[in-house]
Amino acid sequence: xNKHKSHIIGxxxxxxxxxxxxxxxxxxxxxxxxEKITDIFDYQFLSHDEHLDVLIKKPDxxxxxxxxxxxxxxxLGIEFxxxxxxxxxxxxxxxxxxxxxxxxxxxxxxxxxxDDDSRLSFLxxxxxxxxxxxxxxxxxxxxxxxxxxxxxxxxxxPELRCKMLxxxxxxxxxxxxxxxxxxxxxxxxxxxxxxxxxxxxGPELERxxxxxxxxxxxxxxxxxxxxxxxxxxxxLYPLESFNIEDAKxxxxxxxxxxxxxxxxxxxxxxxxxxxxxxxAGRPFPEAERYDGYIQLENGVGMMRLxxxxxNDGFEDMLRDHKTEIDGTKRHISVATGRLVYPCxxxxxxxxxxxxxxxxxxxxxxxxxxxxxxxTVSGLLTGQDITSQLKGKDLGDELFLPVNLLRSGEDxxxxxxxxxxxxxxxxxxxxxxxxxxYGLVSDFFGIEY
Numbered sequence: 427x428n429k430h431k432s433h434i435i436g437x438x439x440x441x442x443x444x445x446x447x448x449x450x451x452x453x454x455x456x457x458x459x460x461e462k463i464t465d466i467f468d469y470q471f472l473s474h475d476e477h478l479d480v481l482i483k484k485p486d487x488x489x490x491x492x493x494x495x496x497x498x499x500x501x502l503g504i505e506f507x508x509x510x511x512x513x514x515x516x517x518x519x520x521x522x523x524x525x526x527x528x529x530x531x532x533x534x535x536x537x538x539x540x541d542d543d544s545r546l547s548f549l550x551x552x553x554x555x556x557x558x559x560x561x562x563x564x565x566x567x568x569x570x571x572x573x574x575x576x577x578x579x580x581x582x583x584p585e586l587r588c589k590m591l592x593x594x595x596x597x598x599x600x601x602x603x604x605x606x607x608x609x610x611x612x613x614x615x616x617x618x619x620x621x622x623x624x625x626x627x628g629p630e631l632e633r634x635x636x637x638x639x640x641x642x643x644x645x646x647x648x649x650x651x652x653x654x655x656x657x658x659x660x661x662l663y664p665l666e667s668f669n670i671e672d673a674k675x676x677x678x679x680x681x682x683x684x685x686x687x688x689x690x691x692x693x694x695x696x697x698x699x700x701x702x703x704x705x706a707g708r709p710f711p712e713a714e715r716y717d718g719y720i721q722l723e724n725g726v727g728m729m730r731l732x733x734x735x736x737n738d739g740f741e742d743m744l745r746d747h748k749t750e751i752d753g754t755k756r757h758i759s760v761a762t763g764r765l766v767y768p769c770x771x772x773x774x775x776x777x778x779x780x781x782x783x784x785x786x787x788x789x790x791x792x793x794x795x796x797x798x799x800x801t802v803s804g805l806l807t808g809q810d811i812t813s814q815l816k817g818k819d820l821g822d823e824l825f826l827p828v829n830l831l832r833s834g835e836d837x838x839x840x841x842x843x844x845x846x847x848x849x850x851x852x853x854x855x856x857x858x859x860x861x862x863y864g865l866v867s868d869f870f871g872i873e874y
Contacts, residue, residue: 433463434452434453434506434508435450435455435505435507436451436505436506437504438450438451439503441503442501442503442504443494443496443501443502443503444503444504445503447494449502449504453485455469455480455481455504455506456481456483456489457481458473458478459472459475459478460479467566470570471570473502474498476495476496476498477494477495478494479491479493479494517555517558518558518593519557519593520591520592520593521590521592522589522590522622522625522665523590523620523622523654525656527662528654528656528796529658530658530795553576553577553578553618554575555591555593556577556599556603557595557596557599564602564605567613568606568611568613571612573613574614574615575606575614576615576616577615577617577618578617578620579618579648580620581619581633581634582634582637583626584597584598584600585597586626587599590625603641606644607645611644615641616646616648616649616721617649618649619631619648619649620652621651621652621653623653623665623672631650632679635679638696639691642687642691642693642695643693645695646693646717647695647696647697647720647721648696649697649699649721649724649726650696650698650702651701651724652667652668652699652705653665654799654800654805655667655799656800657796657799658796658797669705670705673702673706674708677698680698681711683695683696684697684715693717694715694716694717697715697717699724699725699726700727700728700729700765701801704765704766710733712730716730719731729769731861731862732862733769735861735862736862736863736865737862738862739865739866739874740866743870743874744780746874747870747872750872751780751781751872752781754783754784754870754871754872755783756783756870757786757787757822758785758820758825758869758871759786759787759789759815759818759824759825760786760788760825760868761791761815761826762789762791762803763801763802763805763806764790764791764801767788767790773869774869777869781870784870785821789814791815792810792814793806793807793810795809795840803829803830804827804830806830807838807839807840807842808837808840808841808842809840809842811842812850812851816850820851822853822854823855825855826844826855827860828860829860831844831857844857856868
């Protein structure tokens with residue numbers, strides 16, 4: 427991608443300053459107050475001032491220098507074709523646990539791009555390893571106060587981190603956390619440890635937790651998630667799946683540290699992802715232990731929140747729509763991954779217990795595309811859903827979880843679209859919102 431192409435204006439807000447000035451989609455932003463723009467953060471920082479000299483290049487090459495007087499922080503009303511206004515930085519590591527390396531060939535090209543960009547960490551919540559972050563990048567994070575930053579630690583053992591990330595600079599990169607967490611930085615971080623059996627678990631995990639506590643309060647939370655292993659691992663580092671006893675040991679260690687850290691700092695800090703509790707067969711922690719669900723997008727507390735929302739929504743529905751529920755005649759199906767299937771099944775049975783005319787079939791979809799070890803719903807494919815539900819009595823509507831879809835798109839990982847599933851299974855497909863309240867509405871067919 428040519429750098430200047432990232433500065434092309436894609437849209438202008440109606441009634442904005444930019445519209446009044448005659449700035450149009452297709453124009454290119456050259457500079458503000460004589461300073462060239464590298465990315466969206468330069469733009470946001472420089473455009474805050476009350477007086478701006480904005481240099482625009484029109485598609486025919488004509489340049490306009492526009493004099494702007496506005497309120498401080500008043501937005502110009504410009505949206506760029508490339509939201510980052512710069513090329514995404516790709517990963518320079520060769521991690522032994524990388525899921526992208528475990529994907530089959532022939533999928534769409536964007537799925538194979540490995541980003542490791544601190545700016546995307548701020549904008550989209552992506553996790554970064556710090557290995558391709560320069561001192562200048564740290565300076566910009568501090569200058570623009572890009573917070574929070576999500577860091578993929580894996581381990582605090584420098585030598586082991588080099589091995590796990592396949593990068594001889596990976597251990598040294600940990601020192602950048604010291605600057606980000608300096609006393610006056612004001613930067614907040616969240617961390618992640620992808621746990622690999624026999625590599626960074628056991629005493630190494632204990633060491634990592636202990637080391638990371640020194641960054642509290644800047645470092646607000648650290649999640650521990652088990653490595654995901656697909657069936658496409660030929661030629662890759664030999665990794666094993668965790669078993670029930672392993673999961674119990676991980677939970678015990680984390681919960682022990684939670685008690686100590688909470689007593690000292692008032693936060694639980696270190697969190698086991700939901701997968702550990704599923705694997706160990708243990709109940710999920712109470713909501714208070716998740717510190718406001720700060721690591722929800724990393725699979726930490728997702729099930730506790732879903733269960734609590736469902737129970738609250740269920741009681742609301744019974745209270746406010748009892749007559750409608752009693753008159754319900756409804757048959758629907760829900761497809762979900764192996765991991766959450768038992769919980770969704772329990773919720774469906776609870777709903778059916780109060781409504782004789784309600785039938786909910788919950789189907790557990792086995793991930794044959796990536797392999798049976800991949801049990802999360804978000805990595806299910808359209809072809810697995812259609813092949814495993816073909817010929818089933820799915821009722822009047824089939825509900826699929828929203829995390830099957832790429833953001834803002836209507837197709838799954840294997841490029842199968844929702845309309846394709848509807849055609850193959852000859853049924854209407856609804857997309858469940860992903861929260862417990864939405865699940866209650868899906869089950870009863872009543873908005874509340």
